[in-house]
Amino acid sequence: MSWDKIEIRTLKDVPKEEYFVAGHRTCQGCGPALACRYLAKAGGPRAICITATGCMYVANCSYNTTPWAIPWMHAQLGGIGSAVEGAAAAYKAMMRKGKLKKEEIHVIGLAGDGGAADIGLSAISGAMLTGHDHLIITYDNESYANTGIQASSLTPWGAWTTFTPPGKMLRLGNVRVKKDLPKMIAAGHPNVRYVATASTSFPFDLMTKIRKGLAVKGPAYVQIHTPCPKGWKYPPELTVRIGRLAVETGMWALYEIEDGQFRLTFKPPKRKPVAEYLKLQGRFAHLREPDIRYLQEQVDAACKQLGID
Amino acid sequence: MVRMLTTGTTTIATAVKHADVDVISAYPIRPYTGVMNELARMIADGELDAEYIVCDSEHTQFEIAKHAAACGARVFTGSAGIGWAFAHEALVVTPSDRVPVVAMVGNRALDDPGNFGVEHTDVLVTRDLGWMMCWPENPQEAYDLTLMGYKIAENPKVLLPYIVNCDGNFITHVRFPVDLPDEELAKEFLPSTPPPRHNVLHPDRPLSIAPHVDYYWGAEIRRQMDQAMKNAIEVTRKVHEEFNKIFGRGGPPFVEEIYTEGADAVLMGVGGMAMPARAALKQLRREGIKVGYVKLRRFRPFSTEDVVNALRKFKVVGVLDMDFSFGSAHTGGIIFQEVRSALYDLPDRPKVVNYIIGLGGREITVDVMRSLAKEVNEIAKTGEVKQVVKWIGLRE
Numbered sequence: 001m002s003w004d005k006i007e008i009r010t011l012k013d014v015p016k017e018e019y020f021v022a023g024h025r026t027c028q029g030c031g032p033a034l035a036c037r038y039l040a041k042a043g044g045p046r047a048i049c050i051t052a053t054g055c056m057y058v059a060n061c062s063y064n065t066t067p068w069a070i071p072w073m074h075a076q077l078g079g080i081g082s083a084v085e086g087a088a089a090a091y092k093a094m095m096r097k098g099k100l101k102k103e104e105i106h107v108i109g110l111a112g113d114g115g116a117a118d119i120g121l122s123a124i125s126g127a128m129l130t131g132h133d134h135l136i137i138t139y140d141n142e143s144y145a146n147t148g149i150q151a152s153s154l155t156p157w158g159a160w161t162t163f164t165p166p167g168k169m170l171r172l173g174n175v176r177v178k179k180d181l182p183k184m185i186a187a188g189h190p191n192v193r194y195v196a197t198a199s200t201s202f203p204f205d206l207m208t209k210i211r212k213g214l215a216v217k218g219p220a221y222v223q224i225h226t227p228c229p230k231g232w233k234y235p236p237e238l239t240v241r242i243g244r245l246a247v248e249t250g251m252w253a254l255y256e257i258e259d260g261q262f263r264l265t266f267k268p269p270k271r272k273p274v275a276e277y278l279k280l281q282g283r284f285a286h287l288r289e290p291d292i293r294y295l296q297e298q299v300d301a302a303c304k305q306l307g308i309d
Numbered sequence: 310m311v312r313m314l315t316t317g318t319t320t321i322a323t324a325v326k327h328a329d330v331d332v333i334s335a336y337p338i339r340p341y342t343g344v345m346n347e348l349a350r351m352i353a354d355g356e357l358d359a360e361y362i363v364c365d366s367e368h369t370q371f372e373i374a375k376h377a378a379a380c381g382a383r384v385f386t387g388s389a390g391i392g393w394a395f396a397h398e399a400l401v402v403t404p405s406d407r408v409p410v411v412a413m414v415g416n417r418a419l420d421d422p423g424n425f426g427v428e429h430t431d432v433l434v435t436r437d438l439g440w441m442m443c444w445p446e447n448p449q450e451a452y453d454l455t456l457m458g459y460k461i462a463e464n465p466k467v468l469l470p471y472i473v474n475c476d477g478n479f480i481t482h483v484r485f486p487v488d489l490p491d492e493e494l495a496k497e498f499l500p501s502t503p504p505p506r507h508n509v510l511h512p513d514r515p516l517s518i519a520p521h522v523d524y525y526w527g528a529e530i531r532r533q534m535d536q537a538m539k540n541a542i543e544v545t546r547k548v549h550e551e552f553n554k555i556f557g558r559g560g561p562p563f564v565e566e567i568y569t570e571g572a573d574a575v576l577m578g579v580g581g582m583a584m585p586a587r588a589a590l591k592q593l594r595r596e597g598i599k600v601g602y603v604k605l606r607r608f609r610p611f612s613t614e615d616v617v618n619a620l621r622k623f624k625v626v627g628v629l630d631m632d633f634s635f636g637s638a639h640t641g642g643i644i645f646q647e648v649r650s651a652l653y654d655l656p657d658r659p660k661v662v663n664y665i666i667g668l669g670g671r672e673i674t675v676d677v678m679r680s681l682a683k684e685v686n687e688i689a690k691t692g693e694v695k696q697v698v699k700w701i702g703l704r705e
């Protein structure tokens with residue numbers, strides 16, 4: 001293991017080394033880029049990262065100006081599950097057969113919500129079954145951002161996207177309810193020992209979860225909520241605040257499922273109204289009072305079920 | 310060495326075992342599945358040590374193979390027909406990531422209508438992507454060309470993926486007598502570990518593979534692939550020489566001439582159709598009609614030099630295509646297009662005609678081969694081509 005401890009509780013526990021550095025071309029205030037920085041820090045120098053197509057490929061890693069100081073490779077949009085399978089199986093076989101020096105190599109796969117929850121879902125599901133050692137991370141910016149903000153199955157109800165524009169006839173924008181991918185993975189693959197949700201606005205919690213996912217034997221899954229100023233239509237300096245508000249309002253919950261045991265890793269002391277989260281983002285600007293009330297009811301019910309309330 | 314009666318899927322599985330492959334990704338589709346069944350059995354019986362991944366789709370199979378190879382593992386995968394089509398996106402990036410994946414394609418007609426029979430169009434739609442492609446005539450050659458495949462693909466001057474095609478049913482499922490060498494001899498030819506290369510994904514050597522390029526570097530990277538494919542011609546020649554030296558067989562690298570002595574006209578094709586051709590041409594020779602057959606063993610890289618040198622001496626070439634390109638020039642077969650184009654610069658080029666044959670697995674009999682041989686011979690005599698592209702054995 002390339003770290004002396006797993007839990008990151010204070011700033012002192014955070015490695016000084018950066019493995020995701022300058023060179024990328026993401027928007028100012030890009031949440032997913034922040035996730036890259038944290039996951040690289042947490043994974044350490046004996047990690048490799050494979051990234052599916054999406055902003056974290058196209059805007060993030062350009063020829064001759066790579067920001068990655070650890071080995072990195074591109075996978076196809078729907079290929080992240082397969083990519084980490086291939087890498088983990090390769091290292092395992094070669095080490096067992098004496099073709100490669102034995103050590104623990106952290107295999108990390110990173111995909112966007114579109115890449116993970118839609119086109120790559122089948123491959124991720126397959127990768128959760130074989131027992132190979134890897135961690136799949138979804139950076140959830142709640143849209144196909146790189147193609148210009150289209151709805152994915154993780155886009156929240158009521159959000160504007162270019163495929164779900166609020167109009168004169170269809171007032172609401174996206175009317176599909178966000179898919180519960182972490183629960184789906186946990187429920188459908190009982191041998192997966194670690195599934196967690198995280199947020200770039202809670203970096204200690206995030207980095208701890210990355211390490212737990214890497215430390216556990218076999219596949220693991222972490223989904224990170226990553227605000228996207230371009231797609232959510234807010235000024236870049238609000239990324240961290242909006243990420244916090246998502247958790248404080250209950251629009252996003254932080255939990256882990258370790259060996260089947262569900263645990264909230266953060267419980268907002270007093271939940272804020274969802275309107276505080278919505279009003280900062282242009283993608284929800286078309287919603288009216290009753291729509292917001294409806295969304296509040298949905299979130300209240302979900303929080304009750306999760307044990308937040 | 311063991312001499313046995315066995316199928317193409319078994320001989321390819323044996324070559325994969327002899328190559329000491331590390332990662333195998335499997336998904337079922339006829340007629341290639343037998344190779345994966347056999348490899349699974351070998352692993353279960355402790356004859357081969359490899360990670361065998363049961364996949365959720367062909368896209369996954371080929372993405373796994375690509376990434377495992379990127380990490381330095383020796384890999385094997387494969388598919389057929391629509392399965393190969395399903396993998397298409399992953400097939401596109403495998404050559405451009407410059408990883409030496411070796412795959413078997415059990416050639417099969419594409420849907421619809423559903424059909425288990427052989428057709429070569431499945432693999433030929435991949436023709437322009439940068440995969441090397443060869444066609445064994447029988448299970449013996451299937452073994453040979455698979456083992457050679459690793460050596461060619463892993464050569465640092467090449468680093469391109471490699472397909473061993475296998476005519477569905479006729480070679481995948483029919484038993485032939487073959488010589489399978491001892492594992493030690495195979496290892497003398499192909500050591501268990503691939504030669505070192507520059508693009509392996511490992512923490513000892515941080516490297517970003519396949520970053521986004523746009524117009525800044527796109528053309529240069531394509532040109533490097535072009536060069537790799539060109540290099541593959543010389544590398545293939547050398548590998549054949551080595552193979553022939555160690556095993557005492559292996560044949561020529563690109564084209565094999567069969568009964569061409571004294572012939573003015575030849576038929577030409579890939580894969581198993583050389584078998585009925587051999588029988589037919591032997592009969593005709595006894596009857597005093599000299600027609601030859603030119604077996605194209607490798608379609609990618611296409612050795613223009615070898616093809617032109619073989620064909621320039623004839624008056625007529627009848628290309629047999631078990632594939633078709635709808636709406637193409639002369640609306641013919643894919644191999645026909647390529648052969649015809651290769652001959653264009655010759656001052657006295659042969660006439661090139663095209664026979665669309667065996668589509669959907671319809672058997673190519675010795676009698677059919679006899680009549681086609683007579684037909685090209687007739688064109689050589691009269692100089693008259695009545696029809697450039699002709700469908701053979703069609704109910705009309």
Ligand SMILES: Cc1ncc(C[n+]2csc(CCOP(=O)(O)OP(=O)(O)O)c2C)c(N)n1
Pocket residue numbers: 032053054055056077078111112113114115116141143144145146147152398
């Ligand atoms: C097979 C395939 N279909 C479509 C695309 C076009 N495409 C490129 S990036 C992208 C968006 C991916 O969205 P997501 O995974 O959420 O990542 P994000 O862009 O939000 O970072 C799409 C659809 C592609 N690259 N590959």
Ligand code: SF4
Pocket residue numbers: 025026027028029030031032033055059141145146227228229230231
């Ligand atoms: S569109 Fe969003 S995810 Fe993409 S680079 Fe910009 S901020 Fe980051």
Ligand SMILES: [Mg+2]
Pocket residue numbers: 054112113114139140141142143144145152
């Ligand atoms: Mg996204």
